[in-house]
Amino acid sequence: xxxxxNFVRPKIQSLVRPREVPDNLWDKCPQCGHMIFHRDLAxxxxxxxxxxxxxxxxxxxxxDMLFDGAAYQRIELPxxxxxxxxxxxxxxxxxxxxxxxAKTNEQDAVVVAHGRVGGVPVVVAAxxxxxxxxxxxxxxxxxxxxxxxxxxxxxxxLIVVPASGGARMQEGILSLMQMARTTVAVAKVREKGLPFIxxxxxxxxxxxxxxxxxxxxIHIAEPGAVIGFAGAxxxxxxIREKLPPGFQRAEYLLENGxxxxxxxxxxxxxxxGRTLGLLRHRGAAGQLLPIAVDLPDSFEAEPGV
Amino acid sequence: xxxxxxxxxxxxxxxxIEELRHLSDSDEINIAEEINRLQxxxxxxxxxSYGKLTPWQKTxxxxxxxxxxxxxxxxxxxxxxxxxxxxxCFAEDKAILGGLGRFRGQSVMVIGxxxxxxxxxxxxxxxxxxxPEGYRKARRLMEMxxxxxxxxxxxxxxxxxxxxxxxxxxxxxxxxARSIETCLDIRVxxxxxxxxxxxxxxxxxxxxxxxxxxxxxxxxxxxSPEGCxxxxxxxxxxxxxAAEALHLTAQDLQRLAVIDDIxxxxxxxxxxxPELAITSVAEHMxxxxxxxxxxxxxxxxxxxxxxxxEMGKIGLP
Numbered sequence: 001x002x003x004x005x006n007f008v009r010p011k012i013q014s015l016v017r018p019r020e021v022p023d024n025l026w027d028k029c030p031q032c033g034h035m036i037f038h039r040d041l042a043x044x045x046x047x048x049x050x051x052x053x054x055x056x057x058x059x060x061x062x063x064d065m066l067f068d069g070a071a072y073q074r075i076e077l078p079x080x081x082x083x084x085x086x087x088x089x090x091x092x093x094x095x096x097x098x099x100x101x102a103k104t105n106e107q108d109a110v111v112v113a114h115g116r117v118g119g120v121p122v123v124v125a126a127x128x129x130x131x132x133x134x135x136x137x138x139x140x141x142x143x144x145x146x147x148x149x150x151x152x153x154x155x156x157x158l159i160v161v162p163a164s165g166g167a168r169m170q171e172g173i174l175s176l177m178q179m180a181r182t183t184v185a186v187a188k189v190r191e192k193g194l195p196f197i198x199x200x201x202x203x204x205x206x207x208x209x210x211x212x213x214x215x216x217x218i219h220i221a222e223p224g225a226v227i228g229f230a231g232a233x234x235x236x237x238x239i240r241e242k243l244p245p246g247f248q249r250a251e252y253l254l255e256n257g258x259x260x261x262x263x264x265x266x267x268x269x270x271x272x273g274r275t276l277g278l279l280r281h282r283g284a285a286g287q288l289l290p291i292a293v294d295l296p297d298s299f300e301a302e303p304g305v
Numbered sequence: 306x307x308x309x310x311x312x313x314x315x316x317x318x319x320x321x322i323e324e325l326r327h328l329s330d331s332d333e334i335n336i337a338e339e340i341n342r343l344q345x346x347x348x349x350x351x352x353x354s355y356g357k358l359t360p361w362q363k364t365x366x367x368x369x370x371x372x373x374x375x376x377x378x379x380x381x382x383x384x385x386x387x388x389x390x391x392x393x394c395f396a397e398d399k400a401i402l403g404g405l406g407r408f409r410g411q412s413v414m415v416i417g418x419x420x421x422x423x424x425x426x427x428x429x430x431x432x433x434x435x436x437p438e439g440y441r442k443a444r445r446l447m448e449m450x451x452x453x454x455x456x457x458x459x460x461x462x463x464x465x466x467x468x469x470x471x472x473x474x475x476x477x478x479x480x481x482a483r484s485i486e487t488c489l490d491i492r493v494x495x496x497x498x499x500x501x502x503x504x505x506x507x508x509x510x511x512x513x514x515x516x517x518x519x520x521x522x523x524x525x526x527x528x529s530p531e532g533c534x535x536x537x538x539x540x541x542x543x544x545x546x547a548a549e550a551l552h553l554t555a556q557d558l559q560r561l562a563v564i565d566d567i568x569x570x571x572x573x574x575x576x577x578x579p580e581l582a583i584t585s586v587a588e589h590m591x592x593x594x595x596x597x598x599x600x601x602x603x604x605x606x607x608x609x610x611x612x613x614x615e616m617g618k619i620g621l622p
Contacts, residue, residue, distance in 0.1 A: 080618075081618060083620070084561070084617070084619070084620030085550070085551075085552050085621055086621065087550050088550060089537040089547075138617035141617055167505075169528050169533050170537075172527055172550075172551045172552050172553065173525060173527055174561060174563070174617045175527050176509055176526070176527040177509075177613065177617060178616065179482075179509055180485055180509060180613040181613050183482065183613075184610045184613055184614050187486065187489065187610075205478075206506070207506055207527070210477070210478040210482050211481075211482050213478070214476070214478045214482040227478075228473050228478060229472070229481065230472075230477065234468045234532075235468045235470060238468045239469055239470065243470065248473060256476065257476070
């Protein structure tokens, strides 16, 4: 403390109107290190303009980007059991939940909304990685079940967008049970003949990848997303060697036959709309096309073939 | 006999008994008395420590090397056992055993994780940690059982799915997900018995059953206590605390309605008397299978699915 900071500066500051300066105007690309202005990031959908790295994005931005005209209706999720084990490590689980709720302004790690994508009615369940690493506990299970039920009710397609480290340890065995629970939920969508598409984003691992996230009719992954079962560190300590470059990245999964396509974020909405249109026999504008029921004579199978 | 840390006083007494037995050739009568006295003490100690095992102690018992494994249950309980191998895609994974056989006269499909008994067999079975091929084989066998209307029995005993580069490359996550899906889809009874360690996704891949039995001192958890401790406590030493917090014991899981019934173990754990442990599991299996046999396939499937859809409605008081 000296007279300068103590006296002169406050005086100078009071001369100009005090302005609120948000401290998060600039973001750093985790890959190339470039500083990017927040408005530019929103414009590029959180894809780095310098290195094309796909950064994690908020659930709101994700939903705005996916739905036609950024128009959708969020649904309220049921209030289920909270902290079933009264779990406590260095901190109470209920406190961790409160922190995450305050930070994200959401109740838990999944958001469910319905609207149209490429003109096709869809229900989207999107994970919020900022909420305890997108981990799956009962509330997330509730979200997936609700999304699946809504899709069946509305005769809509289901799109799930995981961004999750896996099961939520703080709910113990009940989080493991959500793997079976969500598997039943998405099976019901498929049994109704409705498309179930998984849009794998960074990261999709553990109990989430080993349940509904790998059971889609179609798997679309974002470039560079980490997708796998075991965490890279666990594997490294098990096999005691360095992992190959690109291991568990979206492109590696494509190579290994685990995803259908790796799609740039700027082309995602279009790709989803087109794919859904094809699956649901609709034209590009989402109009239902008549399906030929009576085949013309020329389509009859040749005898003896 | 392998002794666990908390069994040290028991081990000492049993050592003494053993010494006295060697002495008793020199026909002194009070030696026999002394042995009896010590044996009573051992039983009392066993009853005392096994009556109130902590979750961490149960974790150790569940992993005890002398504990009966899936192959022991199959050998003792399944006649005409006919092992079936391979996932028809890539390989045969010996971490998961499977095959047809008869349990009390009835045709069954048996699938189970096998940890192995000695170094050689442990390596062969990869310590019970399956790769995608193992889960794909399990799926194939469950579908076959469904096709021929044969009940499925699974024995769960794994630290978890194998975390390796090859396993990831061949789709470990997808293989587990499909195995869970098949468990929930078949129209035949699916009875799961957690005989030792129920480790995370690798366990539930075989355990999404109609009836889930658990041995008294077995564990079933979303993550190992060590793994949980290193993530949440940032220290592997906190495994004891993590085991408490995770509520991974059969008793707690029954309270949470995750499992249906607990099979009592012989005094001092299944490893002290494998014969008795296996017999008591068989009684429980028989009862469970008999009640499932009365239910029509579609209803079995619907009830199994509804049960798992309800998971997470009941917490601990």
